[in-house]
Amino acid sequence: MMSDAATTPAVEDNRLRGDFLRAVEAALEADDAARVRELATPLHPADLADLFEQLATDWREPLAAALGDMLDADTLSEMNEWVRDEVIATLEPAQVAEAVSEMDTDDAVALIEEMEPEDAQAVLDEMAPDDRVAIETALSYPEESAGRLMQRELIAVPEHLGIGQVIDWLRDHPETGMDFWEIFVVDPAHKPVGTMRLSWVLTTPRDIPVADVMQREQTLIPVTMDQEEVALRFQKYALISAAVVDEDGRLVGVITVDDIVHIISQEAGEDILKMTGAGDGDINEPVLDSYKARVKWLIANLGTALISSTVIAQFEGTIEKMVILAALTPIVASIGGNAGTQTMAVAVRALATDQLTEANTWRTIRREIRVALLNGLTIAALLGLGVAVLLGNMQLGAVIAAAALFNIMVAGLAGVLVPVTLNHFRADPAVASSVFVTMTTDTMGFLAFLTLASLAGLTG
Amino acid sequence: MMSDAATTPAVEDNRLRGDFLRAVEAALEADDAARVRELATPLHPADLADLFEQLATDWREPLAAALGDMLDADTLSEMNEWVRDEVIATLEPAQVAEAVSEMDTDDAVALIEEMEPEDAQAVLDEMAPDDRVAIETALSYPEESAGRLMQRELIAVPEHLGIGQVIDWLRDHPETGMDFWEIFVVDPAHKPVGTMRLSWVLTTPRDIPVADVMQREQTLIPVTMDQEEVALRFQKYALISAAVVDEDGRLVGVITVDDIVHIISQEAGEDILKMTGAGDGDINEPVLDSYKARVKWLIANLGTALISSTVIAQFEGTIEKMVILAALTPIVASIGGNAGTQTMAVAVRALATDQLTEANTWRTIRREIRVALLNGLTIAALLGLGVAVLLGNMQLGAVIAAAALFNIMVAGLAGVLVPVTLNHFRADPAVASSVFVTMTTDTMGFLAFLTLASLAGLTG
Numbered sequence: 001m002m003s004d005a006a007t008t009p010a011v012e013d014n015r016l017r018g019d020f021l022r023a024v025e026a027a028l029e030a031d032d033a034a035r036v037r038e039l040a041t042p043l044h045p046a047d048l049a050d051l052f053e054q055l056a057t058d059w060r061e062p063l064a065a066a067l068g069d070m071l072d073a074d075t076l077s078e079m080n081e082w083v084r085d086e087v088i089a090t091l092e093p094a095q096v097a098e099a100v101s102e103m104d105t106d107d108a109v110a111l112i113e114e115m116e117p118e119d120a121q122a123v124l125d126e127m128a129p130d131d132r133v134a135i136e137t138a139l140s141y142p143e144e145s146a147g148r149l150m151q152r153e154l155i156a157v158p159e160h161l162g163i164g165q166v167i168d169w170l171r172d173h174p175e176t177g178m179d180f181w182e183i184f185v186v187d188p189a190h191k192p193v194g195t196m197r198l199s200w201v202l203t204t205p206r207d208i209p210v211a212d213v214m215q216r217e218q219t220l221i222p223v224t225m226d227q228e229e230v231a232l233r234f235q236k237y238a239l240i241s242a243a244v245v246d247e248d249g250r251l252v253g254v255i256t257v258d259d260i261v262h263i264i265s266q267e268a269g270e271d272i273l274k275m276t277g278a279g280d281g282d283i284n285e286p287v288l289d290s291y292k293a294r295v296k297w298l299i300a301n302l303g304t305a306l307i308s309s310t311v312i313a314q315f316e317g318t319i320e321k322m323v324i325l326a327a328l329t330p331i332v333a334s335i336g337g338n339a340g341t342q343t344m345a346v347a348v349r350a351l352a353t354d355q356l357t358e359a360n361t362w363r364t365i366r367r368e369i370r371v372a373l374l375n376g377l378t379i380a381a382l383l384g385l386g387v388a389v390l391l392g393n394m395q396l397g398a399v400i401a402a403a404a405l406f407n408i409m410v411a412g413l414a415g416v417l418v419p420v421t422l423n424h425f426r427a428d429p430a431v432a433s434s435v436f437v438t439m440t441t442d443t444m445g446f447l448a449f450l451t452l453a454s455l456a457g458l459t460g
Numbered sequence: 461m462m463s464d465a466a467t468t469p470a471v472e473d474n475r476l477r478g479d480f481l482r483a484v485e486a487a488l489e490a491d492d493a494a495r496v497r498e499l500a501t502p503l504h505p506a507d508l509a510d511l512f513e514q515l516a517t518d519w520r521e522p523l524a525a526a527l528g529d530m531l532d533a534d535t536l537s538e539m540n541e542w543v544r545d546e547v548i549a550t551l552e553p554a555q556v557a558e559a560v561s562e563m564d565t566d567d568a569v570a571l572i573e574e575m576e577p578e579d580a581q582a583v584l585d586e587m588a589p590d591d592r593v594a595i596e597t598a599l600s601y602p603e604e605s606a607g608r609l610m611q612r613e614l615i616a617v618p619e620h621l622g623i624g625q626v627i628d629w630l631r632d633h634p635e636t637g638m639d640f641w642e643i644f645v646v647d648p649a650h651k652p653v654g655t656m657r658l659s660w661v662l663t664t665p666r667d668i669p670v671a672d673v674m675q676r677e678q679t680l681i682p683v684t685m686d687q688e689e690v691a692l693r694f695q696k697y698a699l700i701s702a703a704v705v706d707e708d709g710r711l712v713g714v715i716t717v718d719d720i721v722h723i724i725s726q727e728a729g730e731d732i733l734k735m736t737g738a739g740d741g742d743i744n745e746p747v748l749d750s751y752k753a754r755v756k757w758l759i760a761n762l763g764t765a766l767i768s769s770t771v772i773a774q775f776e777g778t779i780e781k782m783v784i785l786a787a788l789t790p791i792v793a794s795i796g797g798n799a800g801t802q803t804m805a806v807a808v809r810a811l812a813t814d815q816l817t818e819a820n821t822w823r824t825i826r827r828e829i830r831v832a833l834l835n836g837l838t839i840a841a842l843l844g845l846g847v848a849v850l851l852g853n854m855q856l857g858a859v860i861a862a863a864a865l866f867n868i869m870v871a872g873l874a875g876v877l878v879p880v881t882l883n884h885f886r887a888d889p890a891v892a893s894s895v896f897v898t899m900t901t902d903t904m905g906f907l908a909f910l911t912l913a914s915l916a917g918l919t920g
Contacts, residue, residue, distance in 0.1 A: 014692050014814055021819050046696045054819045080815070113778050123833075170663045180659045181641065181700065190916045198658035199640045203630045229859050232474050235725060236506045238718035240700060257717050258698040265695060269726035269809050275732065278802040283810045289693065290827075294802050298839050298868075301798040303789040306846065307572040312787035319779070319786050326779050327556040327772035327787035331765040333790065334902070338761040342738040342754050349729050355472055355540070359481050359514045367750075379758050388767065431838060442794070 012041060016050050024051065033066035040067060043334050044075035053083050053284065061090045073102040081114055082284035088115070092420050097126030100135075104151045104178075108260055113148065136426035146230050147223040149260075150244045151251030157183045157210060159193055164206030171199040181241045181256060185214045185339045189249045192220065192243045192354035220245050223252055230255060232354055274430035277301075298437070305438035308333075311443055315450040324391065325453055328400055332449045335379055337408035343368050343415025344437050348430045351423050365416050372412025376405040399456050408443060414440040470503060477511050484880045488519050493526040500527060507536035513543050513744065523551045523889065533562040542572050542744035548575070557586030560595070560810055564611045564638075569598040575607065593867055606690050609684040610704045610713030617670060618643040624666030625695075641701045641716060645674045651712045652680065652703045680705050683712055690715060691723045694815055698813055731808050734890035735801075737761075757895070764899035768793075771903055775910040784851065785913055792909045795839055796867035796901035803828050803875025804897050812884050825876050832872025836865040859916050863909035867901060874900045 010020040017210070020039070027035040040048055042460060044308065048070075052060055064071055064087050071091075074082055076099055088096055088111075100108045100123060112120050112135055124132050134152055141147025157166050183196040183201060194214030204213050219237050221230055221244045234242065234257055242252040273281035277300070278294020315389070319325050350356035356364055380401035388397025418436045419429035470480040478530055480499070487495040508530075524531055524547050531551075536544055536559055548571075560568045560583060572580050572595055584592050594612055601607025617626050619660055628645065643661060645654040652826035654674030664673050670810055679697050680703045681690055694702065694717055704713040733741035737760070739753025772779070773791060779785050807824070816824055842859040848857025878896045879889035 004746065012694055014689065017815055018818060018821075030690040039909065044697060056823065057666070059728070151784075171665055174663050178659070179657055189877060196660060197639055199638070201553045202627060202658060205631055216582050223792060229474065235721055236474055237504060238506075239717065240716075256700075257721065258700065261695050261698070261717065261721060261724060265728045265813070267723050269727045269731065270811070271729065272732040272735065272805045273809065276614060276798070276801040278805045279807040281809055283806060283816055283820070283827065285908075287830045289826060289832070290577060290831045295835050295838050297800055298795060298835055299842065300845060302791070302795055302839055305794040306871065308794075309787045309791050312790070313784065316783045318789075322782050323780050324788070327769040327776075328773070328782075329786070330793065330902070330906075331762070331769050334765040334768075335687065335762055338737070338758055339754075341736040342757070344742060345732045345738045346741040349733065349741055352564065353725070355513065356743055357475055357514060358478060360477070360743070364695075367743065370523070370747045371750045372753065374747070375755050375758055378755050379762060382759065383762060426761075432912040437793075442790070458876050 002117045002329065007146055009049055016047060016054055021051075021054055024063070025055065025059060028055075028062050031062075035397060036063065036066040037068075037070060040070060042092075044294055045072070045079045048075045049078035049080075049083075052087060053080050060086055066224075071078050071099075073099040073107070076111060077103060079151075080282065080284050082282060082286070084111070092211060093119070094126045095120040096123045101127055101131045103133050104153065105138055105253075106149050106151050106255075108135050113139060113143070122290070142224060144227045145223065146221045146225045146227065146244050146255060147253070147261075149230065150221075150255045151221070151259075152253050153178050154184060154243075154251070154254040155180050156176060156186045156190070156251055158188070159185045159209070159211040159214065161210050163201060163204045163208050163210065163213060166210060167206070178199050180254075184243055184251055185210055185255070186251055186363075191248075192218065192245065192251045195243065197240075218243065220257060221270075222247070228261050228267050231260050231267055233261045234458070235264060236354075242404040264357065265344070268352070271430040272351060274428065275348065275434045276364075277431075277434065298374040300432075300435050301438070303444070307444035308439060308446060311446040312450065315454070318450055318454050321429065322453070325450065328387065328396075329446055329459065331383070332403045332407055333402065333442045333445035335404055336411045336445045337438050338440045339372065339375060339408045340411030340415045340437040341434070343372070343412050344406055344433050347416045348433060351429045356420070361420055365413070368412045368416050369409065370407050376408035376410075379408060380405040395456055396453070399452045400449060403445065403452055406448045410444045411437070413440045452458075470499070471507055471684050476507060476514055481511075481514055482658070485519060486822040487514065488526065491522075493528075496523065496526040497528075497530060500530060505532070506538045508535045508883045509538035509543075511541070512547060513540050517546075520546055524550050531559075531565070533559045537563060537567040537570060540737045540742065540744050542742055542746070544571065545574065548579075553582040553805055554586045556583045556771065560816070561587055561591045561846070564613065564716075565594050565598055565713075566609050566611050568595050568609050573599060576638055576854050604682065606685045606687065606704050606715060607682045608725075609687055610715045611638075611692065611719075612637050612683075612713050613642050613715040614711070615704075615713055616646045616652075617649070618648070619645045619669070619671040619674065619774035622666060622675060623664045623668050623670065625660055626661065626670060627666070634683045636909070638810055640714075644703055644711055644714070645670055646711055650711075651906070652678065652705065652711045652886060654678065655703065657700075662886060668747060678703065679716060682751070683707075686883070687723050690726050691720050692718045695724060695887065696814075696862065699753050728812070731812060731890040734888065735804070735894045737891075737894065760892075760895050761898070764895055767900070768902035769904060771906040778914050782913070784856075785910065787858075788847065789906055792860065792863045793865055793902045795864055796871045796905045797898050799835055799868045800837075800871030800875045800901045801894070802898040803832070803872050804879060807876045807879045808893060811879060811889045816880070821876075821880055825873070828876050829869065832869050835872075836868035839868060855916055856913070859874070860909060863905065863912055866908045867905040870904045871897070871901045 010016060014296060015185045022037060024039050052063060055063060063349045100111060138148055184192050184194045187193050194216045196214045200213050219233060219239060219242050221242050222248050223244050241254055241256040244249050244255055277294060277297025281292060347356060383400025383404050384397040387400050388394045414437050419433045423429040470476060478824045484496060484499050512523060515523060559572060598608055643656045644652050646655050654676045656674045656679045660673050677700050679693060679699060681702050683704050683706050699717060701714055701716040703711055704715055737754060737757025739750060807816060841862050844857040844861025847860050848854045874897050880891045883889040
């Protein structure tokens with residue numbers, strides 16, 4: 001009978017069950033390695049990696065010891081990088097070298113590149129020469145480039161062969177032992193001239209030449225391309241795998257979508273972390289690393305808050321005469337901040353997905369101003385009416401309504417302009433946007449409201 | 461010679477070039493349909509879809525008219541849904557029906573489900589009976605479920621066949637004309653018993669039976685599973701395609717990773733939009749829809765800002781005696797808001813990626829409190845010192861430092877607890893988190909600072 005890998009008793013809704021975790025903890029507590037291995041046996045490597053992440057941190061080292069060689073290459077590849085660092089630190093270099101040798105180049109590189117240089121060297125020294133060369137070659141490409149993501153193992157055939165000959169060759173070389181999703185067709189200089197999906201190969205008679213089956217158009221990935229661009233290209237053209245070429249156009253590797261899915265999710269998810277200045281934002285990151293990443297943005301925020309507060313300080317005389325202004329000022333700033341963040345989130349996502357380009361920047365700005373006008377009129381009406389009624393001061397209601405409308409319009413404009421401008425100067429539009437936009441809406445909110453209140457003679 | 465689909469002259473870095481867009485606009489302006497078609501001919505469907513999105517909105521209808529039947533199923537599938545709605549509205553139901561008939565079921569369903577019911581019916585009425593039934597069946601599954609994502613076209617074979625027989629059958633049925641990535645093995649009741657990747661089929665001798673090649677363990681997707689769960693499962697188990705089964709366990713369809721990549725990116729990217737209350741956050745969305753989506757969160761924010769401001773209003777007497785407090789209070793609130801948003805972003809991402817579970821909630825809370833303590837001490841020291849020196853008031857410096865430390869600790873706690881609690885009660889942890897967390901940090905910031913200032917007798 002078949003079993004469903006995702007619904008073994010240990011796993012429910014893609015997550016390890018609580019009672020399963022407690023059973024593993026009990027076995028570790030009892031120092032019963034045999035029971036730990038028995039529990040772990042049915043797990044998919046991805047679930048075994050989850051086990052390390054979900055258990056209390058103190059159990060990670062005993063768990064690794066109990067698993068022994070069950071802690072294999074696949075499991076290490078699936079593990080959160082912070083947790084993996086911890087686990088690898090408990091293993092001998094020879095043990096790590098053995099696991100790394102079994103990995104595809106891309107997974108091996110992902111593991112080695114995160115290690116301390118001396119630990120990485122110790123592992124490389126323990127490896128067989130070809131495995132080591134493969135990894136060292138990959139590491140010679142820039143960080144986060146296609147060269148580090150690609151697998152060097154691939155199937156390439158010349159275009160004069162018949163489909164039957166290709167299949168015969170594959171049957172004669174089962175030792176490649178790898179999964180592949182397309183067969184590349186290359187010229188004598190090993191430059192790609194076409195590609196065949198395996199379903200085309202399987203549905204074509206043996207005597208048809210490769211040249212008649214292959215598709216000549218294909219998406220090629222330069223080996224130095226940044227992984228974010230690679231991910232966008234995979235998304236845009238719905239690729240399952242793609243050829244990687246060096247600067248001379250020769251086929252040097254292949255990237256498959258399963259390595260990209262992880263990057264797509266990470267790149268899309270990290271905008272929220274960048275906008276708030278939360279660094280890598282991983283709950284497994286050491287506390288000190290999180291502190292260092294976050295505190296610098298809090299300090300930047302402190303700086304901008306001090307600047308905005310000087311605006312209020314300029315109006316001390318006004319506030320002294322009408323203290324309720326001190327309670328109302330933050331409302332105008334807060335509503336502008338929220339409106340600005342909404343627009344900024346939309347702009348940052350549109351830039352990240354290549355939807356917002358130079359061709360439609362002005363259209364997008366005009367669009368956001370229209371949305372801001374509608375939002376501003378609604379909020380101004382509600383806030384103005386509320387203040388007028390609750391405080392019984394019509395004029396104060398009119399002043400705060402005007403200030404809120406003005407600030408929401410400013411917020412809409414800043415929410416697009418700040419990320420677009422950062423992007424134009426090749427800075428990451430997500431990273432510092434929040435600081436600039438909030439500073440603008442705070443300062444403008446304070447200034448608009450207190451100036452109007454003074455001018456209206458409310459405090460005269 | 462081969463051409464590289466992603467670097468035709470019209471496209472650079474995955475984007476359409478500005479001069480290409482201007483050339484198309486000039487041809488449309490001159491009403492030269494032949495030239496428009498000539499320019500569009502080398503484009504990949506994804507780039508042709510981009511052309512509609514990037515051109516000024518007034519050109520979309522003339523472009524659709526000029527392209528005629530070049531505007532095919534693939535191009536419509538690739539188009540942003542708001543832009544597609546606009547384009548489809550300009551086409552005849554028969555023309556839409558023809559395009560939809562050529563699509564895979566998943567793409568056809570994605571298009572039909574977004575149409576107004578009467579327009580959808582008009583298109584369905586124009587379709588051939590089997591195509592219509594296929595789409596109506598898919599539409600009978602819940603929105604955003606696996607049943608709507610799946611393709612019904614798939615290859616399934618019985619396990620007693622030999623590999624050679626499978627290949628012969630495929631060669632005899634080239635009319636399936638579809639791409640597939642794995643072959644499913646089913647029992648007589650059409651329940652899946654195993655799966656074969658095509659690379660295994662190609663590397664296996666003809667006389668080996670399917671039963672010896674197939675993998676019995678596979679990840680099955682229930683037809684009613686939510687698309688977000690499907691995406692997590694694809695990510696976790698690095699799937700290229702997966703079988704979809706009905707409630708009786710029968711194979712009813714297949715989902716491939718290229719349909720999922722889009723969802724992974726969307727789900728990961730939409731947290732930032734939800735947290736800020738930006739709705740769908742699409743720059744092609746009609747202005748009125750964006751207004752409706754965003755204004756309700758601005759109103760919620762207005763409500764919470766009014767509540768927080770009543771705290772300040774309680775301290776009118778205190779502020780009257782020392783107006784500088786009015787300028788300093790927003791700083792304490794702002795820094796707490798930023799710290800809370802950082803923690804919230806981390807928690808929301810960890811929940812979305814299944815990393816934060818009941819098993820490690822307490823560990824994560826303790827971790828965030830430690831980070832908050834370090835951040836709080838740093839910011840308190842800087843802010844306290846700054847205020848003491850700049851305003852020459854040691855006691856005021858001490859008060860604001862204590863308030864900032866307290867508020868950053870509150871922010872750290874609220875930043876985890878709010879999304880975790882929402883998630884526990886099966887609410888979306890991203891959606892309302894921001895409102896709750898900001899209300900907490902604003903209120904607590906105002907309260908802590910003004911209370912301490914009163915107690916310290918600063919204004920006495």
